Amino acid sequence: MDLRKQRVLEALIDDYIATAEPVGSRTLARKYALGVSSATIRNEMADLEDLGFLEQPHTSAGRIPSDKGYRYYVDQIMKPAPLVQAERERIRHAYQVRVRELHWFIHQTARLVSELTQYPSLVVAPPVEQSALTDLSFIPLGDSTVLMVLKTSGGMVENQTFLLPEEFDAQKLASLAQDFTREFRGVAIQELKHRILDPLQGDINRYQELWQLALKWVTGQDSEEDKVSLAGPLNILNYPEFRDVDKVRRVLGFLEKETALQLVSRTESEGVQVVIGAESLLDDIQDCSLVTATYRVGADVVGHLMVLGPRRMQYGRVMSIVQAVSDELTRVLHG
Amino acid sequence: MDLRKQRVLEALIDDYIATAEPVGSRTLARKYALGVSSATIRNEMADLEDLGFLEQPHTSAGRIPSDKGYRYYVDQIMKPAPLVQAERERIRHAYQVRVRELHWFIHQTARLVSELTQYPSLVVAPPVEQSALTDLSFIPLGDSTVLMVLKTSGGMVENQTFLLPEEFDAQKLASLAQDFTREFRGVAIQELKHRILDPLQGDINRYQELWQLALKWVTGQDSEEDKVSLAGPLNILNYPEFRDVDKVRRVLGFLEKETALQLVSRTESEGVQVVIGAESLLDDIQDCSLVTATYRVGADVVGHLMVLGPRRMQYGRVMSIVQAVSDELTRVLHG
DNA sequence: ATTTAGCACTCTTGATGCGAGAGTGCTAAA
DNA sequence: TTTAGCACTCTCGCATCAAGAGTGCTAAAT
Numbered sequence: 014m015d016l017r018k019q020r021v022l023e024a025l026i027d028d029y030i031a032t033a034e035p036v037g038s039r040t041l042a043r044k045y046a047l048g049v050s051s052a053t054i055r056n057e058m059a060d061l062e063d064l065g066f067l068e069q070p071h072t073s074a075g076r077i078p079s080d081k082g083y084r085y086y087v088d089q090i091m092k093p094a095p096l097v098q099a100e101r102e103r104i105r106h107a108y109q110v111r112v113r114e115l116h117w118f119i120h121q122t123a124r125l126v127s128e129l130t131q132y133p134s135l136v137v138a139p140p141v142e143q144s145a146l147t148d149l150s151f152i153p154l155g156d157s158t159v160l161m162v163l164k165t166s167g168g169m170v171e172n173q174t175f176l177l178p179e180e181f182d183a184q185k186l187a188s189l190a191q192d193f194t195r196e197f198r199g200v201a202i203q204e205l206k207h208r209i210l211d212p213l214q215g216d217i218n219r220y221q222e223l224w225q226l227a228l229k230w231v232t233g234q235d236s237e238e239d240k241v242s243l244a245g246p247l248n249i250l251n252y253p254e255f256r257d258v259d260k261v262r263r264v265l266g267f268l269e270k271e272t273a274l275q276l277v278s279r280t281e282s283e284g285v286q287v288v289i290g291a292e293s294l295l296d297d298i299q300d301c302s303l304v305t306a307t308y309r310v311g312a313d314v315v316g317h318l319m320v321l322g323p324r325r326m327q328y329g330r331v332m333s334i335v336q337a338v339s340d341e342l343t344r345v346l347h348g
Numbered sequence: 349m350d351l352r353k354q355r356v357l358e359a360l361i362d363d364y365i366a367t368a369e370p371v372g373s374r375t376l377a378r379k380y381a382l383g384v385s386s387a388t389i390r391n392e393m394a395d396l397e398d399l400g401f402l403e404q405p406h407t408s409a410g411r412i413p414s415d416k417g418y419r420y421y422v423d424q425i426m427k428p429a430p431l432v433q434a435e436r437e438r439i440r441h442a443y444q445v446r447v448r449e450l451h452w453f454i455h456q457t458a459r460l461v462s463e464l465t466q467y468p469s470l471v472v473a474p475p476v477e478q479s480a481l482t483d484l485s486f487i488p489l490g491d492s493t494v495l496m497v498l499k500t501s502g503g504m505v506e507n508q509t510f511l512l513p514e515e516f517d518a519q520k521l522a523s524l525a526q527d528f529t530r531e532f533r534g535v536a537i538q539e540l541k542h543r544i545l546d547p548l549q550g551d552i553n554r555y556q557e558l559w560q561l562a563l564k565w566v567t568g569q570d571s572e573e574d575k576v577s578l579a580g581p582l583n584i585l586n587y588p589e590f591r592d593v594d595k596v597r598r599v600l601g602f603l604e605k606e607t608a609l610q611l612v613s614r615t616e617s618e619g620v621q622v623v624i625g626a627e628s629l630l631d632d633i634q635d636c637s638l639v640t641a642t643y644r645v646g647a648d649v650v651g652h653l654m655v656l657g658p659r660r661m662q663y664g665r666v667m668s669i670v671q672a673v674s675d676e677l678t679r680v681l682h683g
Numbered sequence: 684a685t686t687t688a689g690c691a692c693t694c695t696t697g698a699t700g701c702g703a704g705a706g707t708g709c710t711a712a713a
Numbered sequence: 714t715t716t717a718g719c720a721c722t723c724t725c726g727c728a729t730c731a732a733g734a735g736t737g738c739t740a741a742a743t
Binding site: 384385386387388391405406407408409 | 694
């Protein structure tokens with residue numbers, strides 16, 4: 014794999030990403046200053062095909078990159094595309110307004126990323142259970158309904174209205190919330206489950222029904238849609254590889270199913286990751302690529318961020334954007 | 349327009365709705381018990397075409413209904429399809445859990461409707477400005493941020509966190525909220541704008557900056573996405589008339605643009621409305637139909653509910669569902 | 684007067700064939 | 714080792730053709 018092969022591979026992939034058409038030796042010789050004739054390039058291309066970096070859709074078309082070709086391109090050749098000033102500012106400004114509501118953050122982030130990249134984007138919130146309780150309060154709304162406001166260790170606030178199982182007056186509610194907060198401050202949400210059921214908990218224990226209800230909401234929210242946000246799914250309609258409706262359906266189906274969530278949540282390693290085509294082992298997105306990143310809220314509770322596009326994705330650009338956004342998100346959520 | 353013509357028209361439309369294929373006289377004679385031969389049906393079909401109820405894609409295909417044909421079908425022939433038990437229960441149960449958050453209601457409704465109908469559905473919340481303030485309170489979250497909780501006349505609760513323009517301690521905030529509530533209870537949100545700026549308002553007036561900020565959020569939310577919820581857009585991919593990606597893009601673009609919102613909000617009349625094909629005068633949805641309904645919250649503040657599908661929509665079913673859901677919604681929001 | 688059978692006519696659809704164009708691989712010369 | 718030249722292959726678009734579906738019209742039947 015000498016330098017010239019790399020050059021040819023790079024030029025070919027760049028061209029294919031730009032045009033979505035198989036690239037021939039003549040095109041490469043004409044459009045890119047490789048300093049050699051098309052015949053030479055032809056030979057190099059044949060070698061690259063033998064090495065498994067390129068494929069030929071049919072005998073007499075140009076060539077297109079294989080998964081392995083893209084992989085080499087991403088790992089060895091390509092440089093992350095620097096963001097322009099406007100984009101950096103956009104990212105910085107995205108989180109300056111409202112604050113502290115996790116679901117707002119993930120919505121905002123998903124939209125931001127999909128607008129910057131022009132690909133669909135999916136953002137997964139960190140699991141609530143892992144964060145610790147900081148404060149709980151109730152706001153009575155009348156008619157046995159109450160707004161429960163929960164502050165967690167990451168500085169986030171979750172709130173939800175729900176029906177009370179029995180009548181409480183405002184004062185009683187306030188004192189209940191106080192007792193609860195005093196007792197359980199710093200305890201992880203997932204731990205609360207057991208603590209609430211603990212018969213030794215005295216007064217807290219007397220209102221088990223209430224707490225269980227509350228708990229159900231908090232953790233129930235987990236399995237809900239609040240946890241994951243999808244933005245810009247229709248962007249994929251803009252790419253010619255998705256002119257087939259069945260393909261669109263499969264891919265968007267993947268994004269809406271839990272498969273996407275599982276796939277992305279399984280990733281342990283930090284930083285930007287790229288999954289190309291069949292590497293995902295998922296039939297539905299055989300000819301898509303994914304770029305994922307993680308972000309942190311508080312200490313080490315992590316969320317995930319993902320961009321899905323055609324295999325000929327603008328890797329450099331997307332990786333830079335995803336990196337910048339996840340950095341910014343981590344920064345903002347830490348303060 | 350004698351009875352037999354109606355029968356033929358009905359059979360033809362039913363068949364076309366089921367198959368999406370142009371319908372020929374032979375098919376009608378065979379599948380539907382019309383009691384006459386295909387030749388007779390052929391004559392009737394020719395008449396129906398002259399009357400403008402049918403069209404021929406080309407000389408030797410069967411016929412398909414025109415907009416006028418569908419219109420006649422909807423207005424004169426078709427009966428609303430009764431819902432099955434399971435569907436009625438589904439609708440009743442949909443709103444039993446969480447309560448009082450308007451944006452939750454519209455999300456829930458959109459999803460419910462699109463799942464029942466298998467078409468995309470759009471739900472528009474009633475304009476916040478028209479409802480009156482009932483109660484305002486603050487929950488301090490530390491670091492100059494606060495959760496503002498606003499109760500409105502419809503019994504709805506809006507809440508949002510935001511940054512305080514200056515430092516307030518908890519007590520001061522509580523008293524501010526009390527003053528504000530006392531002063532403005534029953535005033536319409538849109539009216540608040542002027543009242544807050546009124547220099548005669550004494551103490552309230554001293555914290556103009558705070559109130560303006562708060563107001564900006566409440567009414568700003570109006571132009572935001574919280575106001576409208578789209579569910580099941582991908583359902584249209586299941587219908588053969590949308591095998592063309594460009595068409596899909598146009599139609600889904602329409603749903604995401606403000607056009608849809610404007611169109612539906614312009615409707616004054618109550619009850620279920622049907623817009624067929626070109627009747628909408630919008631190029632992007634030339635071969636789609638819309639079924640819309642209104643719902644009320646409180647006295648006469650209304651929201652809208654809309655289903656979009658191909659022209660050969662299952663009108664009877666969709667109209668029943670939309671009717672039932674909007675009734676239920678109105679009922680729940682009234683209590 | 685209506686309904687129906689029969690039939691010629693029209694138009695789509697799918698298969699087949701053909702030429703143009705693009706791109707390759709190979710050979711031989713530079 | 715590179716390059717020019719050329720034969721070869723395969724797709725794509727276009728035209729042609731037969732089959733099939735459905736119609737409209739005419740004439741017979743009810």
